[in-house]
Amino acid sequence: MDTDGHEPMTRLPITKTPKPYVGGAFIRSESGRTYPLADARGNFFAHIPQCTRKDLRNAVEAAAKAGPGWARRTAYNRGQILYRLGEMLEARRLEMIDTLVRFGVAAGAAAREVDAATDRLVYYAGWADKYEQVLGNTNPVASPHFNFTVTEPMGVIGVIAPDAPSLLGLISLVAPIIVSGNTVVALASERTPYPAVLLGEMLATSDLPGGVVNVLTGFRKELLPTFATHAHLRGLSAVATPEERKALRLGAAESVKRVHFSELTGAAWFRDEAESLYAVRDFLEFKTTWHPIGA
C-alpha cells in the first residue's frame, strides 16, 4: 500500500501490434484478417495480418510509384542507403537476436544470423557503384560504331522469403534486387514473420524511400498465385517447394516474367556462396547502344 492507502496498480502490459511495412507506412490487411502466431514455446505472441491479393496489388502500386525515383538516385547514394540499413540493423542487433531466439533459433545461431544479415547488406551496398563497371561493357564491333552495353533495373520484383533463416534469407534476396534500382514486394516467412515485421521498422528509419521495399505477411498458399500472375511484377525471386515452383512458373509465363529460385538451404545461406554479383545481375536488363562514330 502506498501513503494514500491505495493498492499499487499493476502495470498493464503494452504489446505491439505487428504491422507489415508497405508504401512507407505500417498497414493492416485490407481484409482485416489476422492469424495467431505462437513463439517457439507455444505461447501466444501476436496476431499477424493475413494479407490478401488486394494488399499485394496495393503494395505493387506503391512499389511502382517509388521505382523511378529510386532508380534515378545515384548508385553511390543507393549504396549509402543500403549501408544505412545495415547500421539500423546493427543498432537493434540485440532486439533482433532476442526475436530470433524467441522463435526457436539457438542463441549463438541467432547472433550469427543477425551479423551475417548486416554484413550482407554492407556487401551489396559496396556493389552499388561497382556492378555497372563489371556487368556493362564497350563491345568490339566491325563497323564504325561505338558500341556499349549498360544495365537497367527491371522494375517491381516479387520476393518469396524462406522460413529459415527467416531474416538472413529475406535480406539475401532483397538486397541484390534493390541495389540496382529495382523495387520489391516481399512475402515474409509464414511461420516466422515477426523478424520481417521488425525489419520493416528498420527499413522505415534507413533513408530508404517509402515503397522501395514492401513486406507483406500472410499465407503462401493464398498469395503465391497472385505473385505469379500479377503482370506488373517483372520478376520473382523465391525460395519454393517443387510444387510451388511449378505453379509460379506457369503463372509467370503469361506475362513473360523472369523467375529465379534460390537453391540455398540451411548453413549455405551463411556462406560466401550466398552473396554474389550474379544475384544483382539476375534482375537487370541489358541495353546495347550503337553510336555512329563516322567512317
Add this chain to the structure above:
Amino acid sequence: MLVRSASASLARLRDEVGSVDGVGLEERVAKYTTRSIKKGAKLWGLRRAVSMIDLTTLEGKDTPGKVASLCRKALRPHDDENVPTVAAVCVYPSMVRHARRALGSSPIKVASVATAFPSGQAPLKTRLGEVRAAVADGADEVDMVINRGAFLAGEFARVQDEISAVVEACGAARLKVILEVSELETYDAIRGASFLAMEVIRPGDFIKTSTGKTAVNATLANNQVMLEAIRDHFLASGIAIGMKPAGGIRTAKQALHFLVAVKETLGDAWLNNTRYRFGASALLNDLLRQIEKERTGAYQAPYYFSEAAESY
C-alpha cells in the same frame, strides 16, 4: 433601388432552393464507397463508365496530332470488342475541327470547352464568339464556365443572363454548364448555382462540377449536392438535366462510387451517357485495366494500356 449585399443575396437564394446538410451529406457519400460490387455487376459498371467518358485533353501543348490519336483511342479504347466507345472527346475550340475530322461519322460527340475556359474572364462578346466558332467548326457539345465572380458578388441575374446567351449561341449543340465548385466554397452555394443554371438551360443539357484546373475537383460530396439539385429540380419541373463530374476521377473504383451515387440518387434513368458523363483522361486506362483484370483474372500492368493525356 435597394442594393443588396452578396451574403444577403446568397441567403435569399438558399431560402428559395433549400440548403444542404453538410454533415449528413458527407456521411451519406462515405457509405457509397462501402458497397460491394463484384463480378458481373462490376463488369457492367466498368463498361458503362467507359461509355460515359468525355475523353479529355485540355493543355497548352495540345496539337492536331495529339487530338487525332486521342480520337482513335476514343473510337477503339481496347482490342476487346465488348468494350464500348466513349461518349465524347473534349478539346479546346481550336482543336474542334481536327477532332471532327478524326471522328468522321462515328456516334462519338465532339465537345469543346468555350467561354474563356477555365477562368471565364473575358468580355461576354468574346465568350459568345468562342462558342459560335466552336459550334461552326463542328462541336456537338459546348462546355461553358459560369461567371463565378458575378455569382459570388450576388449578381445572379447576370449569371443567368450570360448562361441564356450561351444557350442561344449553342444552337443545336448540347450545353454543359461548369460551376467550378471549388471556387463556390460552400455546399449551399453549389446547390444555389446548380438551380440558377438549371432554370435557364434546356432539357438534356448538363451541369458540370469543375474545369479540372483547380486544386479540388469533382468529389463524391459535391457530385451528390448537384445530383440532389437535379433530382429536386426534376421532381418540381419534370425537366431532366444531365450531370458531369470532371477532374480528379482517375481510378475505376472512384468511377464505380460515382455510379452508385447516381443509381441511389437519381435512379436508372440517369445511368447512361445522355444524362451522366465523366470528364476524365486517365480514367479510361484504369477502367480498361480493370476490365482486362476481370477477363483474365490477373492484375494488369498500367503500361499495357496507352498513356492517357495528362491534366483533368
